[in-house]
Amino acid sequence: MSGSAWIARDKFRVYYIFTESRKTMEIIKDTTDFHIEGPSAIAIGKFDGIHKGHRKLLSDLIEEKNNGRKTVIFTFDPSPASFFAGHVVPGLTTREEKREWFLQNGIDVLIEFPMNEQTAATSPEEFVKRYLVDQMGAKYVAAGMDVSFGDKGRGDWKLLSALGKEYDFETHFIDKVELEGKEVSSTLIRQEVTNGNMEKVARLLGCPYTIHGVVSHGRALGRTIGIPTVNVIPSKEKLLPPNGVYYSVVHVGDKILRGMTNIGTKPTITDEDVVVSETYLYDFSGDLYDKDISVSLLSFKRPEMKFNSIDELKAQMSSDVENGRIYHHNMETSKHNWSE
Known part of the structure; x- marks a missing residue:
């Protein structure tokens, strides 16, 4: 997510600016005491994954700009799941990923409404009157x-429809989108991620499942055995698929690179339980340390394994690399569309 920056206006409001396109989006966070100059068009939801159903809702929302309305996303931070669990519950989309997506798709204002004991106890009627209508x-x-x-x-x-009539605002509700006989939902997609079915996840999302992060310094073991990797420590907010090897593509700025990614704890070389994304990049040489990259997981290859020696690890990685080269060649030949 390179090219973006934050500029603070006050404690509770910031402008999110993407410097390459000069797009701006106001973010209101950590407060319930805010005011937006209407008229506004608002979409309410958790937006975990921003899947095909969400995209239909957001597409309709953006159309409201033609009616002179400010487009607003109303979501929750922490997520209701994390708030009621009392700890971070990993989701399909991190806070930063949501911000970037909404910014790039033309949303004017993002409200990250604070979930706490007081706000969670607000009656539905007061919620609509105070926040949606008055503020x-x-x-x-x-x-x-x-x-x-x-x-x-x-x-x-x-109830929302009835209150819309009472307070003179239109309501618009999106039916569930179906794919392969099942309703597309964040719950279904989370299940498929947990199962490592990345092809199915991509069809449900409309794009491959992606991990964003900054390239960190590792042990450089891959470099010493001729298979260098770029390493990213995923956000704790991000739901990860099973530990193992995946075929992947990596976005670095405007470059798209073919890759093979291991998600896991590297049990052959360390007893630490820190999960790391390590990606070997095909036909690439260069230094990506401290750069923002996006790793899109296309297909699960095999589970992570603990080998008896570094030589065994190297032999398996070499085999994985060759199989990955064949996979990417076949994908390029077929011109696969991940949204289908």
Whole structure:
């Protein structure tokens, strides 16, 4: 996610600026005391994964700009799952990934509404009146048919629709998108990630599952055995697939590089339990230390293994590299579209 920067305006508001495209998006966080000059078009949701269903909702939201409305995303931080669990529950999309996606797709304002004991106890009626109507000037509110809000999640699409009539704002609800006979949902996608079914995940998301991070310095073991890797420590917010080897592509700035990625703890060389993403890049030489990269996992190859020696590890990695080269050649030949 190179090319982006933060500029603080005050404690609770920041502007997110992507310097390459000069796009800006205001982010309101850590406060319930905010005001947006309406009229506004608002989409409410957790937006974990920003899958095909979310994209339909957001596409309709962006259209509201043509009606002179400010586009607003209303989401929650921490996520409801993390708040009620009392610890970080990894999801499909990190906070930074959501911010980047909304920015690049033309959202004007992102509200990261604080989840705490007080806000979680707000009645659905007060939630709509205070935040959507009084503080945001809502004239259009969009959500999925499974939307829930307010104390104990008592607010649903029926109540939101009724309150829209009372307070004079349009409501727009998106039905679940179906793929291969199943409803596309963040829950389903999380299950597929946990199972390591990256091809299915890509079809549900509309793009490959991607890990973002800054290249860190490792032990340089790969370099000493002729298979150098770029290493990223994934965010604790990111749900990871099973430890193992994956065929991948890596985005570095405007470059797209073919890769083979190991997700895991490197049990052959260390007893540490830190999970690292290590990627070998085909036909690449150079220094990527401290650079932002995106690692898209295309297909699961094999589980992570503990070998009896470095020589055994090297032999297996060499075999993986060759199999990966064949995989990438076949993918390029077939011109595979991951959104299908």
